[in-house]
Amino acid sequence: MFLRNAWYVGAWGTEVGRQNLLRRTLLNEPVMFWRQEDGTPVALADKCAHRHAPLSAGQLVGDAIECPYHGLTYDASGACIRVPGQSTVPPNCRVHSYPVVERYQWIWVWMGDPALANPDDIEDFHWMDHPEWRAKGELMHLKANYKLLVENLLDLSHLSFIHKTTLGTNAVAETPMQFDRSDRHVTVTRWIMDSPAPPFFQKAGGFTPEEHVDRWQHITWTPPAFVRLDIGSARANTGAVDGDRSQGFTMRNLNAITPETEKTTHYFWAQAHDFRIDEPWITDLLVQNIHEAFLEDLWIIGLQQENVDSGTTLPRIDINHDGGGLQAIRNLDRMIAEENNPAVAQAAE
Numbered sequence: 001m002f003l004r005n006a007w008y009v010g011a012w013g014t015e016v017g018r019q020n021l022l023r024r025t026l027l028n029e030p031v032m033f034w035r036q037e038d039g040t041p042v043a044l045a046d047k048c049a050h051r052h053a054p055l056s057a058g059q060l061v062g063d064a065i066e067c068p069y070h071g072l073t074y075d076a077s078g079a080c081i082r083v084p085g086q087s088t089v090p091p092n093c094r095v096h097s098y099p100v101v102e103r104y105q106w107i108w109v110w111m112g113d114p115a116l117a118n119p120d121d122i123e124d125f126h127w128m129d130h131p132e133w134r135a136k137g138e139l140m141h142l143k144a145n146y147k148l149l150v151e152n153l154l155d156l157s158h159l160s161f162i163h164k165t166t167l168g169t170n171a172v173a174e175t176p177m178q179f180d181r182s183d184r185h186v187t188v189t190r191w192i193m194d195s196p197a198p199p200f201f202q203k204a205g206g207f208t209p210e211e212h213v214d215r216w217q218h219i220t221w222t223p224p225a226f227v228r229l230d231i232g233s234a235r236a237n238t239g240a241v242d243g244d245r246s247q248g249f250t251m252r253n254l255n256a257i258t259p260e261t262e263k264t265t266h267y268f269w270a271q272a273h274d275f276r277i278d279e280p281w282i283t284d285l286l287v288q289n290i291h292e293a294f295l296e297d298l299w300i301i302g303l304q305q306e307n308v309d310s311g312t313t314l315p316r317i318d319i320n321h322d323g324g325g326l327q328a329i330r331n332l333d334r335m336i337a338e339e340n341n342p343a344v345a346q347a348a349e
Contacts, residue, residue: 002027002259003224003336005112007122009256009268012139013105016041021065023056025260027111031098032056036063042076043098043109049080055095104128105135106256106268112339123226127252127272134277136287137254137270142298144305146225146257146265147332151325152297153227153255154188156217162296176320181327188324190217194236200289201233204273204282205249212236213248221328223335225257249275253290263305269294 008026011033016022022033023046032046032055044065046056053069060066064081066073073082078097080089099110099117104125110117127133142149152158180187192215197207207213214237218230234248256268271290276282318326 001262001336002111003332003339005110005116005339006224007101007108007110007117008224008258009106009266010043010100010109010258011107012268013041013102013107015139016107018060021056021058021060023054024266026109026266027259028261029111030054031109032065033100033107034060034065036076040076041100041102041107043100043107044074044076044078045096045098047095048072049093049095105270123222123256125226125228125254125256125270127254128270132277133252133272133274134280134283135252135254135270135272136283137268138287138291140267140269140294140298141260142265142267142301143263144265144298144301145263145308146259147329148301148304149257149265149267149297150221150225150227150328150332151322152301153229154186154219154221154324154328155321156190156219157321158300162293162300177323179323179327181331183331184222186221186324186328186331188217188219191215192217197233200293203289204251204286205233207233207235219324221324223332225259225332227255227257229253229255249273251286263309267294267298 004027010024010026010031011022016033016035018035024031024033030046031043033041033043035041044055046054048055048067048069050067050070050072053067055065055067055074058066058068061073064073064075071084072080072093074095075081076097078095080093083089083093099114101108101119101122103122105128108122128135175190175192177188177190194212194214196209197205197211197213197215201207201213201215202209213233213235215233216231220228230250230252232248232250250273252272254270254272258266258268260266271286273283273286
């Protein structure tokens with residue numbers, strides 16, 4: 001179900017501190033986060049080795065965590081360093097410690113073999129803290145499988161229907177996409193030429209309802225479930241194959257999707273822009289509009305999941321707009337299969 005040897009976003013940096021220990025289920029595993037006294041983030045399995053009580057209900061003692069049930073104490077590496085009432089600690093008394101890195105305002109956690117965790121493999125979300133960009137986002141909860149959200153973000157034809165009052169116009173669904181794919185990415189590109197700007201773009205770019213724009217959607221998926229959207233629009237340059245981006249505005253919609261369980265998902269996202277970055281209200285306006293649109297996405301995807309769970313055996317029918325999502329999920333499923341059966345992957349090489 002999940003690719004384990006990969007970095008996932010486990011929390012916003014602002015969620016993790018010393019006063020309130022954070023418990024979060026990731027890939028069906030209970031994980032707890034806290035910060036050491038020097039600010040370094042820590043992630044341990046939220047399950048005491050003794051009787052499996054949640055450590056997140058306990059308390060910090062310096063840089064160690066004390067179990068709320070019987071007082072066993074663990075250091076940041078997950079090793080038990082104290083058992084009340086006895087001078088020795090039982091052999092192998094420890095809890096799993098997850099590699100963590102704080103980067104791009106997020107706490108990243110490696111859910112697989114710790115020996116394979118390389119911080120250089122963390123996905124690039126540099127727009128989150130680049131001085132020439134301003135970014136802000138949130139965590140939302142999706143009551144559905146994470147792959148449905150990946151498909152949603154790679155097929156923006158739904159903007160014409162789910163988001164018709166905010167992000168979409170009829171031209172989006174009527175415009176075909178181009179695809180680029182490798183074993184580690186899928187990119188979908190769509191240019192919507194000489195068409196009315198949707199309400200959100202009118203607010204962001206200062207376009208009037210009567211003006212036509214050239215609008216672009218450049219969307220890239222990378223495993224396990226990161227989707228970056230390069231979106232924007234410029235006043236229409238009628239007759240050009242692709243519009244002139246320099247005459248408009250650009251935004252990045254940044255999505256880090258982390259499975260909670262097979263049927264629930266943590267949705268970390270942020271909106272970044274490189275125009276009017278000295279005006280915080282612009283950032284707030286962009287984020288609020290995207291938040292409202294994403295609530296519509298979570299609503300329809302949640303209904304999808306309900307139908308999946310109903311046991312209906314009808315096959316899914318694919319259309320042209322599904323191309324990006326299909327390619328991404330095939331890549332991901334292949335990687336999961338190879339991770340679960342290394343002999344098959346080696347034979348394929």
